[in-house]
Amino acid sequence: MNILQRIFNDYFEIIKYSMHPRPVELENIEKMLNCGDPSFGGAMYHCDCGEWKFVPFRCKSRFCPSCGNMYSIDRTTSMSFKLIKCSHRHLVFTIAEELRHYFLDDRTLLDCLFFAVKSVILRLFRKLNKTEEFTPGFICVLHTFGRDLKWNPHIHCLLSEGGTGNNIPWRKVHYFSYEFLRKSFRTALLKAMLSHIGPSFKSEINKNYLIHKDGFYVYAESNKCNPDIVIKYIGRYLGRPAIATSRIDDYDGDNVTFHYNRHENEKLVHETVPATDFISRLIRHIPEKQYKMIRYYGIYARHREKDKKLFRAIPTEKHFFLLAFNKWRESILSTFGYDPLKCPNCGKTMIFVELYYNHKRFSLQDYYEKVMTTKLVHT
Template sequence: MNILQKIFTDYYEEMIYTLHPHHSVVENVDKMIHCGDPAFGGAMYGCPHCGNMKFVPFRCHSRFCPTCGNKYSMERATSMSFKLIPVQHRHCVFTIDEDLRHFFLDYPDLLHCLFHSVTSVICRMFHKLNKSQNFTPGFIMVLHTFGRDLKWNPHIHCLISEGGYSDDGFWRNVSHFDYTFLRNAFRTALLNEMQTVIGPSFKKQKARCYDKHKKGFYVYAKPNKCDPKIVTKYIGRYLGRPVIATSRIDRYDGKYVTFHYNRHEDNKYVEETIPVMEFIQRLIRHIPEKHFKMIRYGGIYARHRDIDKKLRRSISKEKHRIYQSFHQWRTSILLSFGYDPLECPVCKHKMEFLELYYAHKRVSLEEMYEKAMSRSRGKRSSA
């Protein structure tokens, strides 16, 4: 049991009765707590060379889990690398006014508005380049709702191709992004979307935002020379990663949790100690509703477009083979965490799969090992 599992196990009931989390939060917390628990089943492997046995418990596959979330992030980054066309891309960050953040907690549907606003602004910026040919870029948007201090801070990380295809299939390179347009257009688009969802009561807040941000909301869009080989590693850090890694949790004494982070503004090391329930509240508010898509594709990367079929056909068979192999359990663990889970710790040979054990069978570990040993002995004797 890692430190995050222990924290949530100790305060599970208090979290339920005090914070009243929605169903998706409870489901993800339950999965994370029981991730790697042998009582919930797993697979038995045996070494055909020395007879050593290894039981591998099932994982929870929740993005809230530090282990499974990191693996999920690596898989999405790999998936993205096969979708990107071979051109320069730019990493942009669309942020909102600090006074608007609480609205996105009170009205969860506003998170969709963030995506809609970014999509419309990017498409409009490229449409201005040549309205008759309608140049369309490829862009991938990733929603982040947290900062390094774990506080609520919704913003969009976006990867945009430095160029676009016209309706007649002509590609045009674009090295200059209209920074002023991005800031102003994003502010206007988002505030209009928010007013549509919230209603007339938002008008005063909208006016204050226009007065406070006369140059628009902050949008980072500086050139950073991101070619496809580099860009997936860079943006992979933002692809559905867990809210906090266990390595950042320094201490837990049963009442308080101490964690650290490097402040974004000046990269200064900061250590923070807060009560357990505040720590839990900071974490669970970032768990999205079930089926909510934190990563969305737009332009020529959108899945409904015909260009997608052409992009898939252009990927070589060798790349398809590599991509499919990544999603195999052994390969993904090796690439994500740097070790081979099927390497025998005794003789270093590859271990072989023997049998699956499910939670409903209620088999003890001793019974699993005994059954697997007898099956392994049978295999060796028949060989």
């Protein structure tokens, strides 16, 4: 067990019966605790020299430090194929601190964040030429945590510095009005929240206009990076867990000590909190089941006719399944610099023999048919 699994394992009963977790929180906690447990199945590999190796299944939960990082790598790779070859800018849309609790009490309000960012960026580009209606490509990633693990919902956005018009193929855009971004984001978000919450929210709107006269803070400085560099930069924000195990310094059974760099001055801060508080801070950032934390807009949106034609030409799902099955090998090779399937005796590559699933043996073909049959039944 890693240190995060030990913390949650020690307090599992308290979490389950005293902390009243959401169903999705409990589900992800159980997945994380059982990640890599051989009793849940795995794959057997064999070498001609007689060496055997068993590789257990992973939990695939984004709450799990190892699986969450793997998810982040997958999304970064997927995004790199989506981006067009032009300069991009990294923007961060934040909200007023006094509004944060609304999004914690009602998580459906998180859609308002995406809606507000989308409307602001499209308005920004279409103001350039009302006839052309320039449309950029942008990808929004929702984060609900700050470096100190407290609830702080905000949007990271990767935006192309240019857009396509009705008649003009492409127009570069290097200047972004901070005043427009901040004030427009404040207005769009407050209006979206009003339509969702109702008239009772009007007093909160008036208060925010008085306190935040310059709008909500938006980071939009020019990164001056090509797509490859920006992808690696924003890849740190794609679906990663709220905390890496390397940031947890100590756990004595009662308290947890972790560290982070303060955002304002990058000063290193060590914080010690009761284990129950640490757990509470972490699990609140688990999103609802199948909630889309990453969304594509503009020319990156999937609903375009060109994309539909492209997806029809993609190989069958079985092809992707077989690729995904061996993806862990490539990930370990690139991350840690060694081949997990290299035989320790003779140095040859070990080959797949069979799968174990719920204590039963399957060939890869049998396992694939089982997975597909299950999908068809649920469909």
